[in-house]
Amino acid sequence: MSEIGTTVFRKDARAKVTGEALYATDLFEEGMLHGAVVRSPVPHARILSIDAGPALALPGVFAVLTSKDVPGKNEFGVITRDQPVLCNDTVRFTGDAVALVAAETREQAYQGAREVRVAYDPLPSVFDVESALREHAPLVHEKGNILKHVHLEKGNVESGFPEADIVLSETFRTAPGEHMPLETEAGLAKVSQDGVITIWASTQSAYRDQRDLAHALGLPENRIRVIVPHVGGAFGRKDGITVQIYLALLARATGRPVKMHCPREESASFFPKRHGTLLKYKVGAKRDGTLVAAALEAYYDTGAYAVFGEKVMGAGVEYGLGGYRIPHTQINGYSVYTNNPPAGAFRGFGMPQVTFAWESLLDELAYRCGMDPLEFRLKNSADHGEEGPLGQIFETSTGLRQTLEGVRSSPLWKKRLDLKTVSDPFKARGVGVASCIKGCGLGIGMPDFAEAEVQILPEGTFVARVGVTDMGEGIATTFCQIVAELLGVSSESVECIQSDTFLNPPGGPTAASRNTILTGKACFLAAEDLKRVLCETAARHWGGAPEGVVLTKSGPRMEGRTASFSEVSSWMVEQGKPPGVRARYDMPVASRPLGYGLPHRIYSFASHAALVEVDRLTGQVTVLEVSAFLDCGNVLNPQGLEGQSEGGVAQGIGFALMEKNVIQEGSVLNNKLSTYIIPTAPDMPAVETSAVDTYEEAGPFGAKGIAEAASGSVAPAIFNAVRDAVGVRLRDLPLSPEQLVEAMMERHES
Amino acid sequence: MSLEYIRPRNVEEALECLLSRTFKILAGGTDLVIQLREGRHKDLPILDISRLSELRFIREKDGKTVIGALTTLSDLLSSESLRRTAPVLLAAVREIGSVQIRNMGTIGTRFCQIVSLGRKGRTRTMPLPDFLLGPCKTVLESCELIHSVSFSTPPVYQHFEKLGERKAQAISIASTALVSGFKNGRLKGIRVALGSVAPTVIRAKQAEAFLESRPLTPDMILDAGEMAAQEASPISDVRATAAYRRKMVMAMVTRGLWPCLKEVGESR
The missing domain is CATH 3.30.43 (Uridine Diphospho-n-acetylenolpyruvylglucosamine Reductase; domain 2)
Structure with missing residues (x-):
């Protein structure tokens, strides 16, 4: 093994550093128009009329499209197609799309959008899940405000809770949040002479987009080609349709290429966010710290449209009680419509919210049992072969215990009592720990597979064609490493070509911590097969048995004879063989289905320890150190793992301490980088990342995905550290310094 | 466009x-x-006017520092003389924006006591409080340019604190600057300036007067913090509530004055 487990030079590094790499925002076509969206200024209303006249009279404005101009089905959505491409009679959130404008320049397009006159008749609105669930609440959709209710039970909580010596009930809230990828929603569409519409888009899901585009345009999928250029970050935001359908409609209607590039304020106001949640927990334990029963009522505000709503809530249900042994459990999850901007996928997919609440509550329970919070978790963590809190069996690699043991052996945890000492009278320090669980893949019931094609080129180098997208995390480099390892060559002689729905095999979305396992394994299988073909080709050329052929770095060798890969490539042509082979890998499915697409078969786990400093005067919290212990199976690329881990910590700190969409009557008030606060370099602590020793049989070379777990337990570790520092626990996320100051004063006074 | x-x-x-x-x-x-x-x-x-080098200078003369209006924030940070005489100013400047912003942004009117304005053929000079009228409002007329800002060398004890929503590139929730000398166990020449808690930067004059009135004690610091908080007139916005801002004035004034307990002791 030379490629696997080593940090290799990132394939995209040079192009990105020099600026050669093209993003959707960089694309340019001769004669292209620019698109803009006419958006509703009100949260809920009937559309009375739309007058495009004033816009069309402006210089440069080329076309205005409304719902009448959507040739196929005027709807999209990942699971439930409840979102109109362009609203026909009703708008359901401030920012809902009503019309499209194409103009010669971007300024003219946005000017045109401001001049389209739309008359609205306002309807009553709801902006929080509690109001939305009240009797006679205004209905966001005719079918009612509950998009989905999930109910799961194991054992019997009625008899379970009385068995407990200590029972805690707490309510937690988490705020909606913004992904804030560096690159906003963008793309370009062009209709070619044969009628094929090509859309270059910043997306995580080229193949699903192709399907949704065909649905809205009323065209067969083979008329739609989606190509993904370099993507400037996504974090779930671009897992699905953003501007793709708008682009295709405008290009088709105008006959000219059309580009869109959303300004930051539009991006941060109107595209799907992280779900805000209301989480009601009850948990009971024996005096010795053994968990007996737990119940969760989880409400996820999906906003005006489903996007991924039912699945995100389903994930909250699946991860809401962690990876612990609990005999009696009951979970009710609700995905609820409101007139807020829609919520969708966001790294962790509903997990970080429940993990914050659950791991805070467990911490409190440990205190009440008089136990060390780490030992409390170790006592209750489920191992391989055991039953999880939903009744699922942990039937694959299960590293929760190892991640906790990792924390126990870390310098941060061992020295935690010394680290609490601080000389400044206005400061206090504390150390906290938390864990999380995240499934790899989409879950039962959704087609979850990936294909890859590995080819040899005439020059003797190799290409891996995949259907997924590197969003900046570096997965393309890892695919090259996998192929190189199997063929015995250096990853420098392997290129990875990503999402193009006409040229590459399908791969599903770049999401759900699924790509290392799925596309990685497909690359593994295809490369293994190509290796066989290469050996057979050489054997046939030389007149021997394939078993006698050995692949070396420079090419095949057999009994003193050697050839270059370039030569083998030409022999393959002579022998009538195609230059590449394809393989497909399907995500293994859990052997005990629970309904609602639950559970997963493969889980990743993580535990984080955090050292924080609390300013007693201002309530401000600084994270000083984080130790991350990740159950990611065998590590393929250490630098890739560090990137995921440190990025996960940064996002976790933002989630815990800063990030919050301030939404008033459905309008996002903080939609700029100056007002929506994300961490910057001085907010980042030192991060120590360690992978625990696990091996996932399903994944390539024993690996599994870690992108989401790497962020999931950061926030509760910080809240638990604050509790350790000042004896106060807050239940609203992000942590409000104002609340903390008040809570500290209350504690001081009592 | x-x-x-x-x-x-x-x-x-x-x-x-x-x-x-x-x-x-x-x-x-x-x-x-x-x-x-x-x-x-x-x-x-x-x-x-960004390239008018006539307005980009830092001069020290007779115990006064004069800074040209187009002096960039980064210029201030690299000034040896300011580092010596007015570290409180540099501490505040360091909190503004990012390196890129500080390379472009100018001192304008931001921090200093006296402002000189020029119009063709005439200049006028006034104390900063007279110059500032409200948020983004000054007495500057459309035919005038700011020429420079000037201040006397502040006393030795200098403290600045800004509270933001993160550690860099944050719009301030509240800020406090303190300068003071010490004489016979008392504060001498104390100035308490509060930012982001009133329509303009203000001085907490009651707190200042109280602090000079008798020898400094810990209780006096708490009372002065309370007074300063009452002198502020903050608003609520997306960053913080008015109530929190008021509390933070007290918190920051307390923190800023605390080290003075030791200093006054040594001046007795």
């Missing part, structure tokens, strides 16, 4: 332009360029 843009060669020429028409003035551009992007000032021509 098109705009009219004039770049005068010197201050004389700039002032002549200002007499003839109304302009938006581009100094560092850190605010103006954002406003232009938002579609504001559409009909106004731009007068770019």
Whole structure:
């Protein structure tokens, strides 16, 4: 093994550093128009009329499209197609799309959008899940405000809770949040002479987009080609349709290429966010710290449209009680419509919210049992072969215990009592720990597979064609490493070509911590097969048995004879063989289905320890150190793992301490980088990342995905550290310094 | 988008332009360029004074520091003399924006006591509080330019604290600057300035007077913090509530004064 487990030079590094790499925002076509969206200024209303006249009279404005101009089905959505491409009679959130404008320049397009006159008749609105669930609440959709209710039970909580010596009930809230990828929603569409519409888009899901585009345009999928250029970050935001359908409609209607590039304020106001949640927990334990029963009522505000709503809530249900042994459990999850901007996928997919609440509550329970919070978790963590809190069996690699043991052996945890000492009278320090669980893949019931094609080129180098997208995390480099390892060559002689729905095999979305396992394994299988073909080709050329052929770095060798890969490539042509082979890998499915697409078969786990400093005067919290212990199976690329881990910590700190969409009557008030606060370099602590020793049989070379777990337990570790520092626990996320100051004063006074 | 843009060669020429028409003035551009992007000032021509080196200087004379209006924030940070005489100013400057912003942004009117304004053929000089009228409002007339800002060397004890929503590039929730000397166990020449808790930067004059009135004690510090908090008139916005801002004035004044307990002891 030379490629696997080593940090290799990132394939995209040079192009990105020099600026050669093209993003959707960089694309340019001769004669292209620019698109803009006419958006509703009100949260809920009937559309009375739309007058495009004033816009069309402006210089440069080329076309205005409304719902009448959507040739196929005027709807999209990942699971439930409840979102109109362009609203026909009703708008359901401030920012809902009503019309499209194409103009010669971007300024003219946005000017045109401001001049389209739309008359609205306002309807009553709801902006929080509690109001939305009240009797006679205004209905966001005719079918009612509950998009989905999930109910799961194991054992019997009625008899379970009385068995407990200590029972805690707490309510937690988490705020909606913004992904804030560096690159906003963008793309370009062009209709070619044969009628094929090509859309270059910043997306995580080229193949699903192709399907949704065909649905809205009323065209067969083979008329739609989606190509993904370099993507400037996504974090779930671009897992699905953003501007793709708008682009295709405008290009088709105008006959000219059309580009869109959303300004930051539009991006941060109107595209799907992280779900805000209301989480009601009850948990009971024996005096010795053994968990007996737990119940969760989880409400996820999906906003005006489903996007991924039912699945995100389903994930909250699946991860809401962690990876612990609990005999009696009951979970009710609700995905609820409101007139807020829609919520969708966001790294962790509903997990970080429940993990914050659950791991805070467990911490409190440990205190009440008089136990060390780490030992409390170790006592209750489920191992391989055991039953999880939903009744699922942990039937694959299960590293929760190892991640906790990792924390126990870390310098941060061992020295935690010394680290609490601080000389400044206005400061206090504390150390906290938390864990999380995240499934790899989409879950039962959704087609979850990936294909890859590995080819040899005439020059003797190799290409891996995949259907997924590197969003900046570096997965393309890892695919090259996998192929190189199997063929015995250096990853420098392997290129990875990503999402193009006409040229590459399908791969599903770049999401759900699924790509290392799925596309990685497909690359593994295809490369293994190509290796066989290469050996057979050489054997046939030389007149021997394939078993006698050995692949070396420079090419095949057999009994003193050697050839270059370039030569083998030409022999393959002579022998009538195609230059590449394809393989497909399907995500293994859990052997005990629970309904609602639950559970997963493969889980990743993580535990984080955090050292924080609390300013007693201002309530401000600084994270000083984080130790991350990740159950990611065998590590393929250490630098890739560090990137995921440190990025996960940064996002976790933002989630815990800063990030919050301030939404008033459905309008996002903080939609700029100056007002929506994300961490910057001085907010980042030192991060120590360690992978625990696990091996996932399903994944390539024993690996599994870690992108989401790497962020999931950061926030509760910080809240638990604050509790350790000042004896106060807050239940609203992000942590409000104002609340903390008040809570500290209350504690001081009592 | 098109705009009219004039770049005068010197201050004389700039002032002549200002007499003839109304302009938006581009100094560092850190605010103006954002406003232009938002579609504001559409009909106004731009007068770019950013390269007028006559207004970019830091001079020290007779115990006074004079800083030209176009001196960038980064210029201030690299000034040896300011590092010696006014670290409190540099501590505040360090909290503004990012390196890129500080390279472009100018001192303008931000921190100093006396402001000199120039119009063609005439200059006027006034204390900063008279110059500032409210948020983004000053007495500057459309035919005038800020020439410079000046201040006497502040006393030895200097403290600055800014509270933001993160550690860098954060708009302030509240800020406090303190300078003081010490004499016979008392504070001498104490100045308490509060930012982001009133329509303009203000001084907590009652707290100042109280602090000089008798020998410093821990209880006095707490009372002074309370007084300063009452002198503030904060608002609620997306960053913080008015109530929190008021509390933070007390918190920051307390923190800023605390080390003085030791210093006054040594001055007895």
